Amino acid sequence: MVFLPPDLRLRPPDPALLFRRGEPDDPRLGESFSLGHIPEGRIPDVVIVGVPQDLGVRHNNGRPGAAEAPTAIRAALYRLTPETWTRHSLEQLCIVDLGDLIVDGVDIQAMHALQERCVAALLEAGTCAIVLGGGHDIAYPNAAALFQQGECGILVFDAHPDVRPRRNNLPHSGSAFRQLLEERNFPAHRLAYIGLQPFVVARVHREYLQSRGVQSCTLEEVRKRGIDTVLPELFAAISDRGRLPVYVSIDLDAVPSAFAPGVSAPATVGLLPEELLWAASFLGARPNVRLLDIAELNPRYDLDNRTARLAAWIIATFLAGMSERPLPQ
Amino acid sequence: MVFLPPDLRLRPPDPALLFRRGEPDDPRLGESFSLGHIPEGRIPDVVIVGVPQDLGVRHNNGRPGAAEAPTAIRAALYRLTPETWTRHSLEQLCIVDLGDLIVDGVDIQAMHALQERCVAALLEAGTCAIVLGGGHDIAYPNAAALFQQGECGILVFDAHPDVRPRRNNLPHSGSAFRQLLEERNFPAHRLAYIGLQPFVVARVHREYLQSRGVQSCTLEEVRKRGIDTVLPELFAAISDRGRLPVYVSIDLDAVPSAFAPGVSAPATVGLLPEELLWAASFLGARPNVRLLDIAELNPRYDLDNRTARLAAWIIATFLAGMSERPLPQ
């Protein structure tokens, strides 16, 4: 079984990132992952791939650092235990961490093309993919990879809609969803945002969303109606009531900087960690969620790995949700 | 139209604080402000003035730094977008940032006198004033400026009541409201606090408030009854049901240090950013709110400008509330 096109090169995860207590009865998540390869004859439940680049952030005049995020997330994720306090265990999942796409010296468009082919190959093989950004421009190749397989829905947790035009004709960390709508003709009613905020969005971008019919749930609406109300509603809408495959994209700057200081653009208010974790659990449990990414972690501004740990918890909670998915028949 | 006495000197805002993306469809708040002057023939909706001093903090044995606050708040405020996600826009307001009062080498009492004359002149001209502290001693000249025009109400968001006596006969950052009550005979029932806390107030100061009939809403009461209940009640009480002009004073140490680390006296618990923003929106929308200040930001202890951004959001949210005020008839 071949998963990836042979010209795609990945750097396997550094085993030094594994945390081992040396106690057989206290295994950690990383120890149960397959690192750098897919076990013979298996279709993994989940494949993790990192995209260690911040070119898109730089093109957007942001502060560099997101290229270091995949390593920081892995260090935190590998250290967690598989214990969920439910009857399910993360150890029942086959999880592969293939490592990072090798993107050294590649320009941003070629990078996006590599990522799109990589993610598309994983999705075609039937696995669920988790992509560790990188700047939020990773959303464009991710969305394209799922959309090239047919109609799908996209749910974005973000303070910003990222519908800026290209800049000097180049994609960047603020342009992914405009590219998707305009360059790929993605249907606007299949795209929804949760957590958009005032004072950090240009009026023209708000109007762009509204004129096209993109669904935008602001932070204020989450506060009024509750994440456990708005999320299931939006999810049903973009996925045609669970019929379509779904891609979930989480920009960590949706979270207030008290909880997520290590991001490219820190936030004053936002979705709370427990709200995002509730969402990750809900979404992990939906069989049609095929693709998750986490973007914009910037370890250079993190405090004692607080934000990297939040990213790791989001992934672990999503996996815990997956462990509750009904078995395929 | 002359607004300010000719001997009052202000240092106009440094245009280098303006954030420009260089994209015409993404204007930022600072670009729509008039910097350093009042447009010919206009009465601005809002005039911003900074008071870059921390003499009062030093006299109160606090840690210096608040003198740098106006610049830090401007840098964060100018960068915000005018987008409110409502039908109103901040761009419909005429906002002037006159810059900072020049107080170099002036003693604290002379400083307060300058500030009082400056704010009084703005209020007399019919504009709403926003004062960027500085230590919380700025509340004394601010309150005095509004009160010299007639009966008014004062609402203070703070963990501490700031009713200490003068120290060595000098005002300081903990004495403003005692001075106001005793030196200006301000009527106690027109003064109310929101967010007072245990363990940071002397018993004698709590008793001082209670014996005079000042209304004190503790943090615990906010938790029990909700900011959206206690604030409208107190507002009605101090303003004679909206009839009197109101001055709102926000000490950022009312907020827990997780969200507001950059203050003179960091707090363990407190009003949450979203509670303060709800209050700012409510108060901005009241036509009788004439004066707002934000005190005690200390950029030297801030983390990645988190607290300066909170101050900027409070102001932007207050302005968003203002944009919803009914037009004068």
Place this chain on the structure above:
Amino acid sequence: MVFLPPDLRLRPPDPALLFRRGEPDDPRLGESFSLGHIPEGRIPDVVIVGVPQDLGVRHNNGRPGAAEAPTAIRAALYRLTPETWTRHSLEQLCIVDLGDLIVDGVDIQAMHALQERCVAALLEAGTCAIVLGGGHDIAYPNAAALFQQGECGILVFDAHPDVRPRRNNLPHSGSAFRQLLEERNFPAHRLAYIGLQPFVVARVHREYLQSRGVQSCTLEEVRKRGIDTVLPELFAAISDRGRLPVYVSIDLDAVPSAFAPGVSAPATVGLLPEELLWAASFLGARPNVRLLDIAELNPRYDLDNRTARLAAWIIATFLAGMSERPLPQ
């Protein structure tokens, strides 16, 4: 009246930790404590003892620093005012801070033996004891000291259950409650946890708790049912409806790192400061709570003393609860 065995040596608190404003009408908590001695002829309401060691943390492969915690907590605690905004005052309590157990050069088991004898002597004298850790291994001698006097209940606020086996036959900061259950035959149904989390507990340790019948209230259950529901229920269960003496142990890593960055093992989610303070108030007011400890503060990782202040507030709030206890008849 002799409280302590003569061979137990304590280093009295450094009077330099006292904060004095030099204003007679603004006394601080530390000034009303008896430092280093028990007033002649009195049985104190509370005796504070510090255990400045992090050997258990080191044996558990944690990051050192908790040995510096008692001094950091005292500096924050002494500075608070006794004002509770109720009719009760902390000044009506007789509070003694005996200082720190001298444990220089002593191994961890001898240290625990010293601590157990010290705390047992205080409890026998009829006072309530507050122990400032130190790593959470302080829970073993604390629990043993109360349990040697007869049946009792134990309530633990923690993200982790600390039921690891000894390591190289040595106790450590993750073994206290397993030692208690196995080496002292403490009855499992008298032990309860609040705030246990997924992803940081080994499955085998969760099963250990469940197979023995220890009551485990996870963070998720606190979120669903409220601390004001689960705490009274658990308290009634472990104390036989208030009949038995109770020991309360608080590991600060039960709190998210946004609010408690200065701990050995920072948390992504957790009990909020206001939840812990509600619990401290509730528990302080129960006459059968005889012993409280606060563990795992690590000042080396603290931000501007945020976590030390939280520890101080927990203690002050517990004391405020105590001030409301009915007088003994």
